[in-house]
Amino acid sequence: MRLGIIGGSGVYDLDGLEDAAWTTVGTPWGDPSDSILTGRLGGIDMAFLPRHGRGHVHAPAEVPYRANIDALKRLGVTDLVSVSACGSFREEMAPGDFVIVDQFIDRTVARPASFFGTGCVAHVSLAHPTCPRLSAAAAAAARAAGVRVHEGGTYLAMEGPQFSTRAESLMYRDAWGADVIGMTNMPEARLAREAEICYASVAMVTDYDCWHPDHDAVDVAAVVATLGANAASARALVAGLPGQLGPDRPPCPHGCDRALEHAIITAPGARDPAVLARLDAVAGRVLG
Template identity: 60%
Template sequence: MAEWVLGVIGGSGLYEIEGLQDPRWVKIDSPFGAPSDELLTGSLGPVKLVFLPRHGRGHRLPPSGLNFRANIDALKRAGCTDVISLSAVGSLREALEPGTFVVVDQFIDRTFAREKSFFGEGLVAHVSMAEPVCPRLSAFAADAGRAAGARIIEGGTYLCMEGPQFSTKAESALYRSWGCDVIGMTNMPEAKLAREAELPYASIAMVTDYDCWREDFEHVQVSHILEVLHGNADLARDLVRRMAQSLPARREPSPIDTCLDTALITAPQARDPMAARRLDAVAGRVLGNLAK
């Protein structure tokens, strides 16, 4: 068993949590480039928190401009044991009205302009994404959200589009026909990279609008999204605070902690030492001296 170090990826302002002790912004360098921003470290009781503003403070970076690999690598280097993501989404279901928090359990990745893996030529790995989120972490987040007073729906499929434009009506109708529940632009390849880094990951999707499939609602606009997001900001911060304070005193191991044990396929003698050294944080546990 070990201590919790909870990584939180979300919008600017999410880190303004009441009671955060010893807050400090820390610059972490990554061999994969620059993360979105510095990381804010602090603690709530015995739990250390590490916050990453996904789009940078002031929302400087568009979805396709995010360096997802550097972000996850930086959280791993900061010692995170688990990661929760909070993000704005559009609803593809009548029952998922704006203001609802969906604890996502599946994804469909429709992005095409992003680096999606830490691994590649010289060091190949294939992690399982059949169950893309950590059920334990998701349950903790759902319980904390309910305690904060949020309307929580457990389970839902998140369609990740490339953006930055919103959907056409035809696309929105297509995604509904696929059985998707919410649509966003940021959780892929974030969730895939978290799995490659052996970080249990949970996604809290905050519904801000009905995308553009409903004829009786005005189509999604940034002004509408911001209005709902501001209304949800206090709930989101309270969710993180309550989750940190309600975690068990000691962290039990998760199968995700060791998922690379069965993912590396390149023979040890064929592994590229330079590629391995870039993976010193992400995969150093399994690469050993080759990653040093």
């Protein structure tokens, strides 16, 4: 096992790693958001990537999602936990709580959403976009860290960088049934599935978006006020993950690590060699 962590807003590094080193990884999709911090924690190989880069330099729509997932795959990441800030559409999912996401509604429009395309077409199943095994471990680690956890929730991924209008917030909550809202988990979850990496999403609630009549409209000051406590809880969660997972990793019982088994539809003789070269890390297992 190599456990990957993608840190969102407020989570830009990882404490306590043995033999820690920032590693530069090149990919055919460009540079990832930052160098990747590698090391060992609790007997497990770790790789940490700050999604927005140290200093928060990448806007949500400009995060190099394909490069990030490709780079982590090249480093041997088998299991990936995303940690990200979010707004809440549910009274009971209060600021400071963590939500273990199990579904997504993707409202992003300007981001490349697949490694595949003309020259090599593939269709993976995304009916269950997160890994139940890894999600359960993240929930247990969060509880052990003293965090109030909600297991299961639908994440509305919006394009951003602006926050929602009130009409949008009410629609997402009441008509669409979303539980939390954020700007970064898509296409990240899609790409992790294409790369055959088990993926879990930990959404850290910072605010009530703008639907709630008893709370002010969300702004950066409100988000930042909660980020510090959430970031400390996120680090405690990550520190507990090795104990929940253990060093030995059997094949994923839910098939995340075999998502490409029957997904590639382009006939072998029609596949573009240049496209195949770009897919060497994410799809090398099935492309030979």
